[in-house]
Amino acid sequence: MTKNLRYGMLSAALLSVVVQVKAELIGLDDQELGDVDGEGIGFILEDFAFEAGTDVANGNRLDISGIKNKNGQDVVLSVSQFYVAGANSNRGSNVIGNPVNLGRLLYPYNLELVDGDTIGIADKAVFEYSAPQRNTGLLSGTDSMLVLATENRTERRFPNQQQSTGQRVDRVTGIDTSVLNSRAAERADFGIRYDLNVAGSQAQSLEGHAQGVAIDGSYIRLWGENNEMVGNLALKVFASDLTFYACDSAGNNCGQDVRFQNFVLENELGWGEKQPVTFEVDSSGNFTIEVGRLNSACADLNSSGGCSLGSAGYSDFYNNGPRADIHIGKLSVGGSDFGSATISNMQIQYLRATSRDL
Amino acid sequence: MMKRLLIIFASFMPTYGFALEPLSAEDLSAVSGQGGVYLSGDITINENGGPLNVDGPSANGYSWQTSCTTASTDKRCGGRIAVNSGAGGGWLVLDNIRGRFSFEGLTLRTRKINSDFDGDGAAFNSDVFEIGLPNNLNYEDASFTIANSNSARPTDTGFMQTDIMTVNINGKANLQGNLLIFPTGAP
Numbered sequence: 001m002t003k004n005l006r007y008g009m010l011s012a013a014l015l016s017v018v019v020q021v022k023a024e025l026i027g028l029d030d031q032e033l034g035d036v037d038g039e040g041i042g043f044i045l046e047d048f049a050f051e052a053g054t055d056v057a058n059g060n061r062l063d064i065s066g067i068k069n070k071n072g073q074d075v076v077l078s079v080s081q082f083y084v085a086g087a088n089s090n091r092g093s094n095v096i097g098n099p100v101n102l103g104r105l106l107y108p109y110n111l112e113l114v115d116g117d118t119i120g121i122a123d124k125a126v127f128e129y130s131a132p133q134r135n136t137g138l139l140s141g142t143d144s145m146l147v148l149a150t151e152n153r154t155e156r157r158f159p160n161q162q163q164s165t166g167q168r169v170d171r172v173t174g175i176d177t178s179v180l181n182s183r184a185a186e187r188a189d190f191g192i193r194y195d196l197n198v199a200g201s202q203a204q205s206l207e208g209h210a211q212g213v214a215i216d217g218s219y220i221r222l223w224g225e226n227n228e229m230v231g232n233l234a235l236k237v238f239a240s241d242l243t244f245y246a247c248d249s250a251g252n253n254c255g256q257d258v259r260f261q262n263f264v265l266e267n268e269l270g271w272g273e274k275q276p277v278t279f280e281v282d283s284s285g286n287f288t289i290e291v292g293r294l295n296s297a298c299a300d301l302n303s304s305g306g307c308s309l310g311s312a313g314y315s316d317f318y319n320n321g322p323r324a325d326i327h328i329g330k331l332s333v334g335g336s337d338f339g340s341a342t343i344s345n346m347q348i349q350y351l352r353a354t355s356r357d358l
Numbered sequence: 359m360m361k362r363l364l365i366i367f368a369s370f371m372p373t374y375g376f377a378l379e380p381l382s383a384e385d386l387s388a389v390s391g392q393g394g395v396y397l398s399g400d401i402t403i404n405e406n407g408g409p410l411n412v413d414g415p416s417a418n419g420y421s422w423q424t425s426c427t428t429a430s431t432d433k434r435c436g437g438r439i440a441v442n443s444g445a446g447g448g449w450l451v452l453d454n455i456r457g458r459f460s461f462e463g464l465t466l467r468t469r470k471i472n473s474d475f476d477g478d479g480a481a482f483n484s485d486v487f488e489i490g491l492p493n494n495l496n497y498e499d500a501s502f503t504i505a506n507s508n509s510a511r512p513t514d515t516g517f518m519q520t521d522i523m524t525v526n527i528n529g530k531a532n533l534q535g536n537l538l539i540f541p542t543g544a545p
Binding site: 045058060067106 | 540
């Protein structure tokens with residue numbers, strides 16, 4: 001009897017322990033997830049060099065197929081060299097043994113779950129993959145590499161509108177490399193040589209080589225909204241030299257170089273949740289990329305998706321929104337110098353591109 | 359009497375035992391592990407189709423079985439990863455994954471960095487996980503196709519797919535260097 005009583009008491013005690021440690025797993029909602037700000041994971045490549053597709057004679061091949069020309073013939077891009085190396089790679093002839101560090105210990109490539117509140121995406125946890133961050137430039141005063149000269153001008157900004165006076169950007173006067181955290185030794189050379197093979201016969205050989213490339217400030221941010229993946233992209237590229245040229249099918253008798261020196265591309269797609277970028281495949285199997293309408297940039301939308309307030313509603317977008325700038329310090333073809341070229345302040349209000357199978 | 363002595367003696371025993379105690383973070387940081395791991399690998403994926411093509415269901419309207427040679431472009435051949443991009447939408451597809459991939463000399467180890475890196479090392483002063491890249495990667499008819507599709511599987515009714523491009527790799531890629539991985543930011 002006492003034994004049974006003891007067993008009974010023991011079982012009750014054990015049961016009570018089980019009850020005490022019972023805990024329920026509850027799903028986190030978007031708002032709770034939005035408060036998550038985890039530690040990121042940093043990546044750098046130390047003493048890195050890569051080379052693929054060389055030595056075609058011994059069967060090394062890297063072929064990209066699936067393209068047709070206008071006559072319906074199959075076009076194959078056969079890569080005969082793709083390389084990533086350190087400075088002075090001499091158009092891909094000095095790759096293995098000439099390494100480069102990509103990323104810095106203090107400014108690495110970074111994979112992180114970011115609290116959306118800090119980057120203008122309220123109550124969301126945002127997955128971010130980013131290149132080394134940028135500094136505020138000593139000369140440019142912003143995180144843009146372009147040093148701008150302004151002048152005071154009085155002009156009409158639109159036909160039939162009243163004149164206004166103010167500081168306007170006049171020209172690009174220089175390139176501020178202090179914006180980049182990747183130092184000269186951490187900027188890679190890379191390039192590609194490929195042969196164009198049309199309907200089974202070698203047609204032409206094309207080459208492109210880039211020197212001193214840094215992509216500091218670039219990022220991909222992704223999050224979910226209404227059962228759909230949305231994101232923001234930034235692609236910021238600096239190359240001290242880009243060279244392109246074509247050769248005959250045997251890779252000889254190359255044409256003249258087309259050369260871009262001090263090439264700067266600063267491009268942003270999407271503006272937080274105000275202008276999300278969506279990637280989707282429709283039900284017929286075609287790919288669509290859309291840079292959304294400016295949903296919350298203005299309080300009231302007109303029928304075409306613009307602000308019913310007119311240009312006044314866009315001032316925030318014009319001042320702070322995403323934009324694209326391209327600058328080529330010096331463009332030359334063969335020995336002829338065409339000077340510099342700039343395309344700046346392009347802003348995308350709405351974009352939708354869809355693929356179609358031919 | 360003897361039993362009682364034994365019991366008394368036994369009751370003293372635990373005081374002579376050594377308890378297992380957890381190591382503190384400080385003690386753990388003084389531990390230096392062995393030299394790391396050296397790996398070589400050789401993997402062949404769906405060289406001639408895959409198990410579904412050979413043993414796949416063929417009754418009740420299923421049509422998985424097909425003959426898959428290396429040159430076959432049948433959508434049922436090779437591995438396939440399909441990701442739905444949104445509710446009710448289509449699928450982003452990595453299709454026709456097959457071929458042989460091998461490497462030798464991938465190393466894994468941890469490493470303390472407190473110098474070099476053009477002055478960054480001293481400021482960094484921390485541990486990293488180091489993946490030493492192999493000197494070359496060998497491919498034998500390794501291929502994949504990037505595509506968009508209206509359904510997850512090529513045997514679904516009304517299946518349509520747009521192939522964007524196919525990459526085929528043969529031979530050797532040379533590389534050198536280390537991939538360093540470490541935590542960043544403040545939690």
